[in-house]
Amino acid sequence: MSPILFYFFAALTLIFGVAVVANRNPVASALCLVVSFLGLASLFVGLDAYFIAVVQVLVYAGAVMVLFLFIIMLLDLKAEERRKINLPAYAGGILVAVAFVAQLWLVLQRFSAAHAPFPTLWLKDGQTSVDDVRNVGTTLFSVDNLPFQVVGVLILVATIGVVVLSKRELK
Structure with a gap:
């Protein structure tokens, strides 16, 4: 897989993964999760793991998302009262995410096996x-x-x- 496609599908997966959490509408959030699963399946195709990619699309993007949408429609979440945005909670979540990415970056830079190709x-x-x-x-x-x-x-x-x-x- 070319690096351009890898970065495109990785960015697609991450952006729609964040959209799953950030969306206030549960149906839109579930559909963003489907797109995130499809981006992940594309990354598996880039690793020549075709079976895992097909299972990712069929099981997760297909069956599990149908179950999620069924539960969302069964609970009738559109009638639920809208909550106000909690800014301290968002700031804390962003702070924890930045700290996690920084820790992950530092560990991967010091881990020599992370730079070697798979055998x-x-x-x-x-x-x-x-x-x-x-x-x-x-x-x-x-x-x-x-x-x-x-x-x-x-x-x-x-x-x-x-x-x-x-x-x-x-x-």
Whole structure:
């Protein structure tokens, strides 16, 4: 990935991530989160992690954001009273964010491994490419099969619970 595209997608992710927190409208905030997820998926494509990028778009930008929007619409947040902007809280948040970025910058400047490129991944037969889908599928359906099935049942139960709880009584 060219450095221009990297900086563009990184800036897109950061700007819309800040917009998620700064927006007062919950629907606009959720849509900004979708754009932030898409920028993050683009960064994964730049790292040649295509499977993770696709999962990022399908799971987070797709399913999780639909769930967030469903909850926002279910709670009817548009009727919620608007709060006043708390300037000391904003100033404190900005101060903490600046301190965090400064600390992160100082640590990365002193950490010598941060300046080295990633080593090449080697498979058993000497190939230099790693098949993400095969590794994830093999792990899910052999080593972690039972937890994978349990998570599926829990998601099904949670979905049924949401439908039952959100059903309105007819008068």
